[in-house]
Amino acid sequence: GNLWGYGEQDGPSVWHKNYPVAEGARQSPIDIVPHQASHDPSLGPIVLNYDKCTSIKIANNGHSVVVEFEDSDDRSVIQGGPLGNPYRLKQFHFHWGGKDCHGSEHTVAGKSYASELHLVHWNAVKYKTFEEAATAPDGLAVLGIFLETGDNHRWLHTITDVLYTVKFKGSVTDFKGFNPKCLLPSSLHYWTYLGSLTTPPLYESVTWIVVKDPIIVSEKQLGKFRMLVFTGEEEDQRTRMENNFRPPQPLKGRKVRSSN
Numbered sequence: 001g002n003l004w005g006y007g008e009q010d011g012p013s014v015w016h017k018n019y020p021v022a023e024g025a026r027q028s029p030i031d032i033v034p035h036q037a038s039h040d041p042s043l044g045p046i047v048l049n050y051d052k053c054t055s056i057k058i059a060n061n062g063h064s065v066v067v068e069f070e071d072s073d074d075r076s077v078i079q080g081g082p083l084g085n086p087y088r089l090k091q092f093h094f095h096w097g098g099k100d101c102h103g104s105e106h107t108v109a110g111k112s113y114a115s116e117l118h119l120v121h122w123n124a125v126k127y128k129t130f131e132e133a134a135t136a137p138d139g140l141a142v143l144g145i146f147l148e149t150g151d152n153h154r155w156l157h158t159i160t161d162v163l164y165t166v167k168f169k170g171s172v173t174d175f176k177g178f179n180p181k182c183l184l185p186s187s188l189h190y191w192t193y194l195g196s197l198t199t200p201p202l203y204e205s206v207t208w209i210v211v212k213d214p215i216i217v218s219e220k221q222l223g224k225f226r227m228l229v230f231t232g233e234e235e236d237q238r239t240r241m242e243n244n245f246r247p248p249q250p251l252k253g254r255k256v257r258s259s260n
């Protein structure tokens with residue numbers, strides 16, 4: 001059985017039982033209130049060097065759909081903004097709802113988006129492995145991108161077209177040559193704050209960089225994420241993968257900074 005999930009019995013409201021840090025001082029996601037964020041002119045632009053990125057595979061891990069990257073060198077990194085050094089791209093994944101009105105993890109003045117894309121990077125300058133970085137306060141940097149429904153996204157089909165191959169928990173498919181730069185909005189203005197993984201083990205190791213502008217995807221494209229299931233092929237229970245998001249957590253005095 002799984003340790004945690006998004007259901008009544010194993011969802012975010014009971015995660016603290018097995019993961020007490022769930023009630024910690026720097027948990028994510030949060031509700032971002034733009035007018036309470038402090039504009040910090042010293043915050044430079046986010047710089048993404050993804051041109052040499054090497055995607056390897058796409059997988060259903062029973063919580064989301066994840067695209068993993070080769071991270072044995074600095075071929076694809078994020079730097080600048082609040083980051084003191086380059087962080088290596090490790091994977092990206094999504095969170096989404098059952099209906100358009102909600103599905104994102106971060107909210108903006110109480111507004112939820114239909115989905116949220118997380119590009120996960122780790123500090124390979126200071127730490128030897130992702131697992132080690134994931135437990136360090138400056139170990140990870142996650143770039144969050146909101147998805148809003150509207151017109152078709154011209155590149156998202158590259159992902160939605162293969163989702164049927166990873167319908168069940170534990171399924172993996174080769175997924176080479178995908179550059180996630182095509183999933184970013186034109187403007188990378190952002191909010192940034194110190195937080196955590198939004199799923200167990202909920203480590204407080206993430207510098208969050210949440211991009212202000214959403215990308216637009218069609219309801220049809222988003223609907224394809226909902227054909228995934230949380231359960232394995234061998235299980236008789238088929239639970240549709242949706243609403244795999246944690247609600248906003250207390251700010252506990254943290255400051256949110258805005259790039260501009």
Ligand SMILES: COc1ccc2c(ccc[n+]2C(=O)c2ccc(S(N)(=O)=O)cc2)c1
Pocket residue numbers: 118120131134142196197198199200201
């Ligand atoms: C034992 O150490 C770990 C470390 C990290 C683990 C993990 C299990 C699941 C996901 N992760 C993750 O890497 C992970 C979890 C959540 C996120 S999130 N949604 O971007 O905050 C990103 C990455 C276990």
Ligand SMILES: [Zn+2]
Pocket residue numbers: 093094095118198
């Ligand atoms: Zn995530």
